[in-house]
Amino acid sequence: MRNEKEIRDLFPLLDIKVNDRPLIYLDNAATTQKSKEVISEIEKFYSLENSNIHRGVHHLSQLSTDNFEKSRITVQNFINAEHNHEIIFTKGTTESINLLASCYREILKKDDEIIISEMEHHSNIVPWQICCQNTGAKLKIIPFDEHGNLDLETFKNLLNTNTKLVAITHISNSLGTINPIEEIIKLSHEKNAKVLIDGAQSAAHVKIDVQNLDADFYCFSAHKLFGPTGVGVLYGKEELLNLLPPYQGGGEMIKEVDFEKTTFAPLPFKFEAGTPNICGVVAFKKAIELIQRIGIDNIKEYEDKLLSYATEKLTKIGGLKIYGQAKLKSAIISFNIEGIHHYDLGLILDKMGIAIRTGHHCTQPVMKKFKIAGTARISFAYYNTFNEIDKCIDAIEKAKKMLL
Ligand SMILES: *Cc1c(COP(=O)(O)O)cnc(C)c1O
Numbered sequence: 001m002r003n004e005k006e007i008r009d010l011f012p013l014l015d016i017k018v019n020d021r022p023l024i025y026l027d028n029a030a031t032t033q034k035s036k037e038v039i040s041e042i043e044k045f046y047s048l049e050n051s052n053i054h055r056g057v058h059h060l061s062q063l064s065t066d067n068f069e070k071s072r073i074t075v076q077n078f079i080n081a082e083h084n085h086e087i088i089f090t091k092g093t094t095e096s097i098n099l100l101a102s103c104y105r106e107i108l109k110k111d112d113e114i115i116i117s118e119m120e121h122h123s124n125i126v127p128w129q130i131c132c133q134n135t136g137a138k139l140k141i142i143p144f145d146e147h148g149n150l151d152l153e154t155f156k157n158l159l160n161t162n163t164k165l166v167a168i169t170h171i172s173n174s175l176g177t178i179n180p181i182e183e184i185i186k187l188s189h190e191k192n193a194k195v196l197i198d199g200a201q202s203a204a205h206v207k208i209d210v211q212n213l214d215a216d217f218y219c220f221s222a223h224k225l226f227g228p229t230g231v232g233v234l235y236g237k238e239e240l241l242n243l244l245p246p247y248q249g250g251g252e253m254i255k256e257v258d259f260e261k262t263t264f265a266p267l268p269f270k271f272e273a274g275t276p277n278i279c280g281v282v283a284f285k286k287a288i289e290l291i292q293r294i295g296i297d298n299i300k301e302y303e304d305k306l307l308s309y310a311t312e313k314l315t316k317i318g319g320l321k322i323y324g325q326a327k328l329k330s331a332i333i334s335f336n337i338e339g340i341h342h343y344d345l346g347l348i349l350d351k352m353g354i355a356i357r358t359g360h361h362c363t364q365p366v367m368k369k370f371k372i373a374g375t376a377r378i379s380f381a382y383y384n385t386f387n388e389i390d391k392c393i394d395a396i397e398k399a400k401k402m403l404l
Pocket residue numbers: 029030091092093094095121123124169171172173198200201221223
């Protein structure tokens with residue numbers, strides 16, 4: 001059973017006031033708040049353990065190396081990767097995708113094809129556009145319907161033997177759609193295409209098992225699952241990561257440097273040039289452990305209840321339209337109210353201490369599809385409550401009266 005006080009107490013920031021009102025934080029798809037355990041781990045690291053990793057023989061260096069590598073194993077178990085060296089630490093989902101796109105820039109040829117979808121975050125569009133511009137490869141787009149479901153029939157027609165990679169979001173950050181990635185991966189593999197899953201919106205909300213999914217690459221950001229900013233993960237199957245050229249050159253990623261020829265370090269270090277966000281990676285472990293302690297299925301079940309409760313209440317507000325009504329949805333709701341600019345709504349809610357997102361959510365093609373400039377978006381985490389939803393609905397009603 002979810003103990004509301006216990007979970008709320010774990011996140012100190014939830015207790016603050018904004019504009020003299022108790023904060024109601026409903027912008028979790030942008031970033032989640034950090035747990036006490038994560039915050040105290042950061043303090044502990046810099047107070048007692050700070051040192052560079054994989055370099056020194058001295059006590060502190062060994063200690064931070066151990067802690068850094070323990071986090072890698074925690075991530076490995078969290079997503080059920082076969083090997084811990086299949087976990088590459090990056091600074092976030094954006095860098096994970098750019099890492100892969102920069103590798104593909106070296107190996108793609110003219111006439112090769114990459115498939116993405118119309119609902120991707122810009123960070124899963126632009127790197128592939130750049131990659132295609134540089135290689136002459138073609139970028140193909142899977143459209144979605146008016147409810148926010150991907151058009152799998154079109155996808156099947158787009159797939160062919162030239163398809164080298166399918167890069168697709170697990171959960172849409174603006175529509176909330178949970179995409180059928182099992183099926184997408186299976187169909188792609190039938191044509192020998194590899195698959196990257198952008199899991200930025202899923203890691204804190206649904207179970208991820210990369211072996212069961214047979215995902216070739218999977219990425220996510222620590223800051224969207226109660227962890228620190230500046231830490232991300234790129235998972236890749238060992239044999240595929242070994243085939244890819246290195247990403248950045250520098251310290252840590254080499255075996256031997258010579259002006260004639262440099263050889264590269266084995267996985268995962270080949271992709272981890274330079275000093276990483278050591279403290280962030282170490283503290284990230286505490287965030288994952290919290291999720292494991294609560295149980296991701298319990299999180300999903302509770303957030304599903306928040307989603308249906310909020311959806312039902314929002315639907316009753318006159319003139320309110322929800323964008324994204326897929327059958328399988330995560331706890332993200334994008335909407336607009338007729339005659340009201342989403343930005344004005346966001347400003348008034350902020351005056352009442354309620355944090356929501358407004359704008360295009362880094363998904364301009366989604367907005368273009370609906371012929372809108374942006375939406376208001378509320379997105380939940382496990383620490384949100386039904387009471388917060390009630391207050392948010394009241395605030396929206398009030399804002400509506402003020403603005404119309
Ligand atoms: C947030 C997000 C990203 C980008 O993540 P960063 O942490 O900003 O690098 C990519 N894709 C989706 C679906 C996202 O929600």
